[in-house]
Amino acid sequence: MTITKEQVLQALGNVEEPDLKKDLVTLNMIQDIRIDGNNVSFSVVLTTPACPLKAMIENACRNAILHFVSKEAVININMTSQVTTQKNTGVPGVKNIIAVASGKGGVGKSTVAANLALGLAKSGAKVGLIDADIYGPSVPIMFGLEGARPMASQVEGKTRIEPIEKYGIKLLSIGFFTDPNQPVPWRGPMVSTAVKQLFNDADWGDLDYLVIDLPPGTGDIHITVTQSFPVTGAVIVTTPQNVALADAKKGIGMFMMPAINVPILGVVENMSYFTPAELPENKYYIFGKGGGHKLAEILEVPFLGEIPLIKGISDSGDAGKPTVLEDNGPMTAAFVEMAERVAQQVAISNAKALSAENIVNN
Ligand SMILES: Nc1ncnc2c1ncn2[C@@H]1O[C@H](COP(=O)(O)OP(=O)(O)OP(=O)(O)O)[C@@H](O)[C@H]1O
Ligand SMILES: [Mg+2]
Numbered sequence: 001m002t003i004t005k006e007q008v009l010q011a012l013g014n015v016e017e018p019d020l021k022k023d024l025v026t027l028n029m030i031q032d033i034r035i036d037g038n039n040v041s042f043s044v045v046l047t048t049p050a051c052p053l054k055a056m057i058e059n060a061c062r063n064a065i066l067h068f069v070s071k072e073a074v075i076n077i078n079m080t081s082q083v084t085t086q087k088n089t090g091v092p093g094v095k096n097i098i099a100v101a102s103g104k105g106g107v108g109k110s111t112v113a114a115n116l117a118l119g120l121a122k123s124g125a126k127v128g129l130i131d132a133d134i135y136g137p138s139v140p141i142m143f144g145l146e147g148a149r150p151m152a153s154q155v156e157g158k159t160r161i162e163p164i165e166k167y168g169i170k171l172l173s174i175g176f177f178t179d180p181n182q183p184v185p186w187r188g189p190m191v192s193t194a195v196k197q198l199f200n201d202a203d204w205g206d207l208d209y210l211v212i213d214l215p216p217g218t219g220d221i222h223i224t225v226t227q228s229f230p231v232t233g234a235v236i237v238t239t240p241q242n243v244a245l246a247d248a249k250k251g252i253g254m255f256m257m258p259a260i261n262v263p264i265l266g267v268v269e270n271m272s273y274f275t276p277a278e279l280p281e282n283k284y285y286i287f288g289k290g291g292g293h294k295l296a297e298i299l300e301v302p303f304l305g306e307i308p309l310i311k312g313i314s315d316s317g318d319a320g321k322p323t324v325l326e327d328n329g330p331m332t333a334a335f336v337e338m339a340e341r342v343a344q345q346v347a348i349s350n351a352k353a354l355s356a357e358n359i360v361n362n
Contacts, residue, residue, distance in 0.1 A: 001070070002035075002037075003035050003037075003038065003040060003069055003070055003073065004035070005033050005035060006038055007068070007069045007105050008033050008035070008042065008065065008069060008150045009025055009030065009033070010068065011023040011064045011067070011068035011069050012024050012025050012030050012061060012064055012065075013026070014064050014068065015060045015061055015064050017029065017053075017057070018053055018056075019053070019068075019344060019347065019348050019351075020047075020347075020348070020351050024044065024057075024061070028043075028045075029044055029045050029046065030042055030043070031043045031044075031045055032078070034103075038070065038072050038073055038074050039073075039074045039076065040065055040069070040073050040074070040075050040076070041075070041076035041078070042061075042077060042078070043077075043078040043079075043080050044057060044058065044061060044077060044078070044079050044080070045080050045081060045082050045083075046079065046080070046081040046093070047081065047082070047083065047084045047347035047350070047351070048081055048083050048084075048123075048125065048208075048343040048344070048346065048347050049083070049123040049124040049125050049186060049343075050119070050120050050123035050125060050339055050340045050342075050343035050344075051081065051340065051343065051344065051347075052337070052340035052341065052344055053344075054079055054341075057079075058061075058077055058079055061077055062075050062077065062270060066353050068302040069210075070165065076168050077104055080126070080174050081126060082349075083095050083096070083208035083209070084346075084347055084350040084351065084354075085350060086232070086349070086350040086353035086354055087230050087353070088203075088230070089210070089229060089230055089231040089232070090199070090228065090230060091199050091200070091204060091229065093204060093205055093206040093207060093211065094128070094204055094206075094207045094210045095207065095208050095209070095210075096208065096209050096210070096346050096350070097210050097212060097229055097230070097231045097232050097234040098114040098116070098209055098210070098211050098212065098231075098232060098233060098234075098265065098342065098346065099212045099214055099225060099226070099231050099233070099234045099235070099237060099250050099262065100112055100116065100211060100212065100213055100214060100234070100235045100237060101214045101222070101234050101235070101236055101237070101255070102216060102236060102237040102238060102240075102244075102247070102248060102251050103216070103217060103218075103238075103244075103246075103248045103249065103250040103251030103252075104216060104217075104239075104243070104244050104247035104248070104251075105216030105217070105246030106216070106305070107216075107237050107238060107239045107244055107248075107270055107271075107272060108237055108239070108270035109213060109214065109216070109237045110131070110133070110138035110139070110142060110213050110317075111142075111270065111307075111313060111314075111317055111322070112235070112268055112270060112307070112338070113129065113131075113211050113212070113213035113320050114129065114138070114139070114142045114143070114213070114317070114322045115323055115324040115335040115338075115339070116211055116235070116338065116342060117129040117169050117209070117211040117334070118167055118169060118273060118322055118324045118325060118333050118335075119324045119338065119339025119340075120208070120209050120211075120339050120342075120343060121167070121168045121169045122324065122336065122339075123339070123340070123343070125208040125209055126205075126206055126207050126208045126209075126345070127168075127170070127207060127208065127209050127210075127211065128163060128169060128170040128171070128172075128204050128207045128209070128211070129169055129170070129171050129172075129210075129211045129212075129213065130157050130171075130172050130173075130198050130210065130211070130212045131171075131172070131173035131174060131175060131198070131213045131214065132174060132195050132198065132210065132212055132213060132214055132215065132221050132225060133174065133213060133214065133215040134174045134178075134184055134186065134191055134194065134195070134215065134221060135184060135215060136215065137157045137174050137175030137178070138173075138175075138213065138317075139172075139173035139175060139213070140175040140180070141172055141317070141318065141320065142317045142320065142322055143166050143167070143171060143320055143322075144166075144319070144320020144321065145164060145166065145171070145173075145176070145320070146180070148164055148176055149176060149177075150162050150163060150164055150172065150176055150202075153203065158201075159201070160201060160202065160203040160310070161197070161198075161201050161202040161203065162202070162203055163203070163204060163219040164176070164200055167321075167322075167325055167346070170205070170207070171206060172192060172198050172202055174195070174198065177194070188220045191220050191221060192220055192221075192223075192224040195221055195224050195225060195304050196224060196228055199228070199229055209346070210225070211341075212225060212231075217250075217251070218250070218251060218254040222254060226255070226260045226262050227259075227260070229355075231262045232263070232265075232346055232349060233262065233263045233264065233265035233345065233346060233349055234252075234255045234262050234263070234264050234265060235265050235266065235267075235268055235304065235342055236248055236251060236252055236264060236266070236268070236295075237267075237268050237270055238267060238268070238269055238270070238291065238292055238295055239269070239270055239271045239287060239291070240271070240272055240285070240287040240289065240290070240291035240292060241287050241288065241291065242288075242289045242291065244291075245291050245294070245295050248295055249295070249298075249299075250269070252264055252299060263349055264299065264301045265294040265301070265302070265304070265342055265345040265346065265349065266296060266302035266303060266304040266341065266342070266345055267292070267295050267299070267301060267302075267303055267304060268292070268304045268305055268307065268338055269291065269292025269303075269305070269306050269307065270307045270309075271287065271307070271308075271309040272285070272287075272292065272306035272307060272308060272309070273286070273289075273306070273308055273309065274286050274308065274309045274310075275308050275310055275330065276331045277308075277311070278310070279298050279311075280330060286309075290327070292306065302341065302345055304336065304338050304341045304342055304345070305337055305338035305341055307331075307334050307335065307338065308330065308331065308334060310330075310331050312326075312331060313331055323335060324339075325334060
C-alpha cells in the first residue's frame with residue numbers, strides 16, 4: 001500500500017498543539033510533506049524556536065504517523081519555527097517587544113533581561129536588548145561594553161544608530177550615550193525623547209524579540225515605553241520576600257491600568273534559593289519558599305521560573321559575560337527554561353490576540 005499525503009495530513013490532524021489547543025494541520029504548522037515509498041518527511045513550523053514542547057510535539061507527530069499511516073514508515077521531521085506577531089510594534093521589523101519590570105530595585109531585572117535575551121538567541125531567535133534604565137544602566141557592564149559608542153549611519157537621508165552586536169544579539173543602552181561618572185541631569189521630557197530614540201532611530205533590522213530592561217518602579221520611562229510602543233507583554237521579576245512581593249504587585253498594577261493595558265506574561269522569581277558550589281544538589285530557601293508562585297497565583301498569570309542565588313550569576317554579570325552563555329550547568333538551565341516559558345507565553349498571547357481579531361472581523 002502506498003502512503004499518500006492525505007493520509008499523513010489526516011494523521012497529523014490528530015496531533016494537538018498543547019498551548020494553542022488546536023491540531024497542527026488546522027494551525028498550518030505542517031509543511032513540505034514529501035513521500036518516497038516508506039519515507040515520509042515534513043516540516044513542523046513552531047511558533048518560536050525556544051518552544052519548550054518541541055521534543056514532545058515531534059514525538060507525537062512520529063507516533064501519529066506510525067499509528068495511523070504505517071508501522072513501516074521511515075519518518076524524517078524537520079522542526080523549524082516562524083515567530084508569531086500580533087500587531088505592529090511601532091518598530092519596523094520587530095515582531096515582539098518584551099518588557100522586564102519590577103516594583104522594587106535590585107531584584108535582578110537586568111540580570112533576568114540579559115539572560116532572557118541571550119537565552120532566546122541561544123534557541124536561534126533574532127533578538128535585541130534595550131537597556132532603558134537612564135539612571136543606572138547595566139548593559140555596558142554586563143556585556144563588557146564600557147565606553148562603547150554605537151556608530152551612526154545614514155539611511156535614506158536619516159541618521160540611524162547602529163546597535164552594538166555582542167554574543168549574537170543587538171544591544172543599545174542609554175549608558176552608551178552618557179558618561180558613567182556624571183549624574184544624568186535629564187528631566188521628564190528629555191528622558192522620554194532619549195528612550196524613544198533607542199526604538200525609533202536605531203537600525204534594529206528584523207527581530208523576533210526585542211527585550212526591554214526597565215528601571216525599578218514605575219515612572220516616566222515606563223509610561224513612555226508602554227504608551228509609545230505596543231508592548232507584547234511584561235515579565236515581572238520578584239524575589240521571594242514579602243516586601244518584594246508587595247512591590248511587585250505595585251509594578252504589575254501599572255501594566256494593568258486601562259490606559260496602559262500591557263498583558264503580563266508571568267512572574268520570574270529571582271534569588272529563589274541558595275545553592276553552594278560544592279553542594280550543587282542542596283537548595284536553601286533562605287528568603288522563604290513559594291513567594292513567586294503565590295504572586296503568580298494571586299494575579300492569575302503564569303509562573304515563569306525560579307532562578308537560584310548563586311555567586312556565579314553575579315560574577316558573570318560583573319565580568320561582562322552573562323551566565324546563560326556558559327556551558328550547561330544548573331544556572332544556565334534555569335535561565336534557558338525561563339526564556340522558553342516566556343517565548344511560550346508570547347506565542348499564546350499572540351494566538352489569543354489573533355483569534356480575538358478574527359472574531360471581531362468576522
Ligand atoms: N540570581 C542571582 N544570584 C546572584 N546574584 C544575583 C542574582 N541576580 C542578580 N544578582 C546580582 O544582584 C545585583 C542586582 O541585580 P540586577 O542589577 O540584575 O538588579 P536590577 O533589578 O536590575 O537592579 P536595578 O533596580 O538597580 O536596575 C547585581 O549585582 C547582580 O549581579
Ligand atoms: Mg537594572
